[in-house]
Amino acid sequence: MTGPDGSATARSATARSATARSGTAPGGARLDVRGLRKVYPGSGRSGSGRSGSGGAGAPVEAIADLTFEVRPGELVCVVGPSGAGKTTLLRCMAGLLPATSGEVVLGESAITGPPEGMAVVLQEYGRSLFPWMTVAQNVELPLKEKGVTRRRRAELVRETLAAVGLGDVDGAYPWQLSGGMQQRVAIARAAAYEPRVLLMDEPFAAVDAQTRFDLEDLVRALWKRLGITVVFVTHDIDEAIYLGERVLVLSARPTVVLEDVAVGLGPDRDQLETRGTAEFARLRTHVYELVQQAKQGVRSLADARLTHTVGGADV
Ligand SMILES: Nc1ncnc2c1ncn2[C@@H]1O[C@H](COP(=O)(O)OP(=O)(O)OP(=O)(O)O)[C@@H](O)[C@H]1O
Numbered sequence: 001m002t003g004p005d006g007s008a009t010a011r012s013a014t015a016r017s018a019t020a021r022s023g024t025a026p027g028g029a030r031l032d033v034r035g036l037r038k039v040y041p042g043s044g045r046s047g048s049g050r051s052g053s054g055g056a057g058a059p060v061e062a063i064a065d066l067t068f069e070v071r072p073g074e075l076v077c078v079v080g081p082s083g084a085g086k087t088t089l090l091r092c093m094a095g096l097l098p099a100t101s102g103e104v105v106l107g108e109s110a111i112t113g114p115p116e117g118m119a120v121v122l123q124e125y126g127r128s129l130f131p132w133m134t135v136a137q138n139v140e141l142p143l144k145e146k147g148v149t150r151r152r153r154a155e156l157v158r159e160t161l162a163a164v165g166l167g168d169v170d171g172a173y174p175w176q177l178s179g180g181m182q183q184r185v186a187i188a189r190a191a192a193y194e195p196r197v198l199l200m201d202e203p204f205a206a207v208d209a210q211t212r213f214d215l216e217d218l219v220r221a222l223w224k225r226l227g228i229t230v231v232f233v234t235h236d237i238d239e240a241i242y243l244g245e246r247v248l249v250l251s252a253r254p255t256v257v258l259e260d261v262a263v264g265l266g267p268d269r270d271q272l273e274t275r276g277t278a279e280f281a282r283l284r285t286h287v288y289e290l291v292q293q294a295k296q297g298v299r300s301l302a303d304a305r306l307t308h309t310v311g312g313a314d315v
Pocket residue numbers: 002040043044045048050051052053060061062080081082083084085086087088089235253
């Protein structure tokens with residue numbers, strides 16, 4: 001998440017739980033985005049390099065109208081042009097940013113602040129880990145705030161660090177680790193918390209390509225093992241297709257959903273085999289064309305809501 005309050009608020013999103021569900025598999029929760037609109041009042045960040053941000057002082061309409069659902073236990077990726085409003089959407093879903101209108105509903109409850117049972121992983125791992133705490137202490141911290149017993153905390157820290165391949169560096173400090181390892185710590189911290197929903201905002205943008213592949217496989221493995229709901233924002237079309245069960249393609253700002261693309265690649269994915277299939281190539285071409293259209297200002301013609309599919313050739 002790119003906002004100035006990203007790391008602190010994200011940690012509080014993982015930490016603000018009054019209910020410990022220690023020892024139970026979390027399972028996923030349903031997320032409903034209903035008629036979401038977000039207008040930033042005031043400064044339009046002129047000179048930020050983002051297209052059409054408006055002049056200083058002008059309101060910025062980031063999200064025009066988004067309606068979609070993420071079913072319990074689904075892994076949905078979100079792509080769109082730079083500045084489309086992807087981070088804004090994720091921040092609204094995380095309860096870190098109030099909507100101008102519309103709502104995001106988690107299970108049965110409208111989100112009005114960082115909700116219980118939600119974890120957020122950001123691009124800037126360097127900012128989201130505490131440098132004066134060891135790897136194990138970083139993973140354990142939200143569990144303490146959640147009220148998990150000491151014994152269960154130790155189990156969760158051990159299990160999740162082993163699951164992300166960091167079982168042998170639990171006593172190291174984040175600054176002693178590579179970028180990819182630090183991002184693994186952030187993922188372990190989110191997984192140890194046993195969230196029902198995991199939101200990820202371009203989490204692998206700052207790591208090298210090989211590490212990125214490993215981390216993608218890690219996310220899919222954790223997602224399968226925990227059965228949680230995952231929403232994953234990325235710039236990378238291939239990554240979105242490789243990871244997702246669905247890919248939501250957003251228009252340019254003010255954003256609407258151009259298309260909700262089903263990914264029929266099956267549950268078991270392999271970096272070489274899956275990316276080499278004809279279906280992967282077809283999806284890549286389709287999503288690429290949609291993003292190109294989005295950059296050119298193409299939007300849904302009638303009702304831009306997710307339930308209405310707008311194919312490239314029809315626009
Ligand atoms: N706090 C803010 N105040 C005013 N405008 C903002 C603010 N945050 C974002 N914006 C604007 O809202 C629009 C959407 O920004 P957002 O960061 O959500 O897009 P994004 O799709 O995540 O971009 P990127 O892919 O480049 O990270 C942009 O025009 C941006 O300049």
